[in-house]
Amino acid sequence: MEPVRHPDAPAPGELLGAHYDGCFGCGGGQPHGLRLAARAGEGVSLTAEFTVRPAHQGAPGLAHGGVLAAALDEALGSLNWLLGTIAVTGRLETDFISPVPVGATLHLEAEVTAVAGRKIYSTATGRIGGPDGPVAVRAEALFVEVKVDHFIDHGREEEIRAAMNDPVQVRRARAFEVNP
Numbered sequence: 001m002e003p004v005r006h007p008d009a010p011a012p013g014e015l016l017g018a019h020y021d022g023c024f025g026c027g028g029g030q031p032h033g034l035r036l037a038a039r040a041g042e043g044v045s046l047t048a049e050f051t052v053r054p055a056h057q058g059a060p061g062l063a064h065g066g067v068l069a070a071a072l073d074e075a076l077g078s079l080n081w082l083l084g085t086i087a088v089t090g091r092l093e094t095d096f097i098s099p100v101p102v103g104a105t106l107h108l109e110a111e112v113t114a115v116a117g118r119k120i121y122s123t124a125t126g127r128i129g130g131p132d133g134p135v136a137v138r139a140e141a142l143f144v145e146v147k148v149d150h151f152i153d154h155g156r157e158e159e160i161r162a163a164m165n166d167p168v169q170v171r172r173a174r175a176f177e178v179n180p
């Protein structure tokens with residue numbers, strides 16, 4: 001089925017913000033995190049930027065492939081905001097097309113291509129040298145919709161309790177829910 005943008009989704013051009021301060025992909029509370037900043041696009045799409053820092057190296061002066069996959073995963077995961085669902089990565093297939101140097105900014109574009117029950121199919125590209133530069137990485141993903149209980153059941157109690165006692169975090173979690 002065609003993906004449907006949630007009526008309360010942030011408007012095109014709006015910054016989505018972090019879903020969790022402790023998130024390695026988007027949170028401000030991780031010193032070496034990616035701090036990926038995503039912005040809503042048209043339909044069920046978004047753009048995001050991530051600048052590679054020295055802490056993200058694999059080979060000398062080049063981004064680690066797993067970090068680049070994490071950036072793609074985070075951009076794809078941020079599509080949740082636009083669908084109004086909570087979903088986790090079930091499958092992530094990544095193509096590494098050209099090396100990404102430290103200091104480079106990865107310009108990411110992600111979009112949901114189809115939804116089938118709990119399954120959300122999406123795709124993302126990362127370009128370097130500017131938003132219209134050559135594609136350096138791309139990914140195809142399957143996310144699977146889950147309930148908030150997924151995190152309560154599987155997460156570590158310490159972080160779950162802290163998140164539940166944080167009104168800002170509770171508001172953010174509700175922003176993902178279709179029927180809060």
Ligand SMILES: CCCCCCCCCCCC(=O)SCCNC(=O)CCNC(=O)[C@H](O)C(C)(C)COP(=O)(O)OP(=O)(O)OC[C@H]1O[C@@H](n2cnc3c(N)ncnc32)[C@H](O)[C@@H]1OP(=O)(O)O
Pocket residue numbers: 019025073074077078080086087088089090091117118119142144146148151172173176
């Ligand atoms: C509070 C706000 C926070 C908001 C949180 C936002 C977080 C975003 C963070 C970035 C994204 C991440 O890194 S998320 C973290 C990394 N991912 C995870 O930790 C997920 C770990 N995996 C799981 O928990 C589980 O495997 C699930 C939830 C993905 C699926 O388990 P399940 O719920 O039992 O469902 P299951 O029946 O197995 O699968 C449902 C359907 O999906 C298909 N399916 C499942 N996995 C796959 C797969 N790898 N490849 C192909 N197909 C698959 C099944 O065949 C089935 O299709 P059919 O039979 O229906 O046709």
